[in-house]
Amino acid sequence: MSTRNTIEVAIEGGRRATAAPAAPLVWKFGGTSVADHDRLRAVAERMVAAQRSGRGVVAVLSAMGKSTDKLVDQAYAMSSRPPLRELDALLSVGESISCALASIAVAELGSHAVSLTGPQAGIGTDARHGNARLVGIEPHRIHEALADGAIVLVTGFQGIAPDGDVTTLGRGGSDASAVAVAAALDAGECEIFTDVPAVFTADPRVVPDARRLSSIRHEEMLEMAEAGAAVLQPRSVELALAHGVDIHLRSSFSTEEGTWIRREAAGFEGTAEVAGIAHRREESLFAVDGAGAGVVAAALAERAITVGAIVPTTSGVQFTAPGADPVEVTAALDAVDLAAKVDEDLGSVSVVSLGMARKPDIPVRALAALEAGGIPPRLVTTTPGRITVAVSSSRVDDAVRLLHQTFIPAAGSATVSDLHSPADAA
Ligand code: ADP
Ligand code: ASP
Numbered sequence: 001m002s003t004r005n006t007i008e009v010a011i012e013g014g015r016r017a018t019a020a021p022a023a024p025l026v027w028k029f030g031g032t033s034v035a036d037h038d039r040l041r042a043v044a045e046r047m048v049a050a051q052r053s054g055r056g057v058v059a060v061l062s063a064m065g066k067s068t069d070k071l072v073d074q075a076y077a078m079s080s081r082p083p084l085r086e087l088d089a090l091l092s093v094g095e096s097i098s099c100a101l102a103s104i105a106v107a108e109l110g111s112h113a114v115s116l117t118g119p120q121a122g123i124g125t126d127a128r129h130g131n132a133r134l135v136g137i138e139p140h141r142i143h144e145a146l147a148d149g150a151i152v153l154v155t156g157f158q159g160i161a162p163d164g165d166v167t168t169l170g171r172g173g174s175d176a177s178a179v180a181v182a183a184a185l186d187a188g189e190c191e192i193f194t195d196v197p198a199v200f201t202a203d204p205r206v207v208p209d210a211r212r213l214s215s216i217r218h219e220e221m222l223e224m225a226e227a228g229a230a231v232l233q234p235r236s237v238e239l240a241l242a243h244g245v246d247i248h249l250r251s252s253f254s255t256e257e258g259t260w261i262r263r264e265a266a267g268f269e270g271t272a273e274v275a276g277i278a279h280r281r282e283e284s285l286f287a288v289d290g291a292g293a294g295v296v297a298a299a300l301a302e303r304a305i306t307v308g309a310i311v312p313t314t315s316g317v318q319f320t321a322p323g324a325d326p327v328e329v330t331a332a333l334d335a336v337d338l339a340a341k342v343d344e345d346l347g348s349v350s351v352v353s354l355g356m357a358r359k360p361d362i363p364v365r366a367l368a369a370l371e372a373g374g375i376p377p378r379l380v381t382t383t384p385g386r387i388t389v390a391v392s393s394s395r396v397d398d399a400v401r402l403l404h405q406t407f408i409p410a411a412g413s414a415t416v417s418d419l420h421s422p423a424d425a426a
């Protein structure tokens with residue numbers, strides 16, 4: 001069976017020729033955007049309207065609201081060290097529910113949708129349960145469903161390992177699923193619908209006068225995401241960069257344009273010395289006695305956790321694991337009979353600026369601003385793309401606002417509106 005649709009087009013002189021149809025729209029809706037039945041209906045209406053206007057629609061959906069967190073809690077209620085394969089079997093369920101419900105909502109509107117799991121959609125990964133890496137997509141079922149005139153709903157976050165087991169792509173991984181599907185379908189772009197109208201120069205929930213970006217380069221967005229800007233999962237931006245996919249990050253609550261993440265950024269942000277300020281509210285500093293850096297890094301890698309900074313101490317090591325849940329870090333160490341002292345009173349704030357190696361003034365200004373604000377740095381790391389300062393968790397928001405004020409020129413008219421509380425989604 002042909003997997004590619006063709007359409008007949010009239011050309012001058014009355015002859016007819018065939019042409020490849022426009023690439024399908026590839027959309028992704030995050031947790032808040034599918035948080036309840038009304039939101040799912042709104043998503044279904046948006047998809048049906050786009051399809052009726054003549055476009056193929058492939059939508060990647062996240063789990064509803066905070067349902068993945070609830071599944072994680074259930075797993076750890078059963079065991080302090082749940083097997084990763086079973087954790088994936090459990091966590092991947094949330095996305096399946098969203099897609100099936102959205103498909104039912106589409107049917108209710110008189111259109112036809114097909115929900116596909118990650119395995120059914122041919123999303124191949126390695127076998128690293130909990131944080132699997134994409135190895136390739138075989139999208140023939142997506143093409144077939146499009147050719148049949150269906151709206152295609154693909155579960156985000158899920159993949160299939162070489163042995164046929166279901167895997168998950170790490171927290172927030174539906175963004176990566178969507179970009180990967182866009183790349184596999186040669187769609188060129190991927191629209192990610194979320195609960196904020198754009199990417200801002202800092203989390204607009206922390207800095208109400210953060211500047212809204214009309215566009216930002218992939219490289220800058222990647223640094224923001226790696227530093228904790230949860231608006232996009234870092235892997236999705238990496239994939240978009242590697243496969244030449246533009247991302248349009250926009251609100252699922254309106255039709256307004258959001259931010260384009262693309263190679264050529266226009267406007268002030270493309271040339272800004274500092275792209276933005278990112279933060280993580282929950283970081284931990286772990287101390288392990290009687291083990292070296294290599295042993296600790298290997299134990300964490302077994303549970304798909306990447307180590308951040310490691311500092312050897314007289315009795316062992318201290319380390320960070322940015323973005324990792326302390327419960328999972330403790331479980332990873334426990335598996336090799338190591339115990340950690342955990343200081344959870346930590347967060348981090350980063351100033352993102354490409355080419356940091358040639359900008360020694362940025363760390364100086366950042367540290368001076370924090371000192372003037374009475375916020376002592378607990379750990380400072382710099383990379384070519386950013387400076388990250390660990391501070392006490394209770395001071396993270398203050399640190400973000402302070403550094404934003406220091407590095408981002410005031411916009412005058414820019415204000416943040418239309419924010420939708422994640423609490424609405426729970
Ligand atoms: P989704 O469930 O749609 O994937 P996420 O919660 O993962 O949504 O990401 C959206 C959130 O990212 C926003 O609610 C916002 O608080 C946060 N965020 C962090 N940094 C930024 C930023 N620089 N610009 C916009 N939003 C940001
Ligand atoms: N549901 C998963 C999570 O909460 C994946 C995603 O939403 O992108 O991390």
Ligand code: MG
Nearest residue numbers: 030172230231
């Ligand atoms: Mg997300």
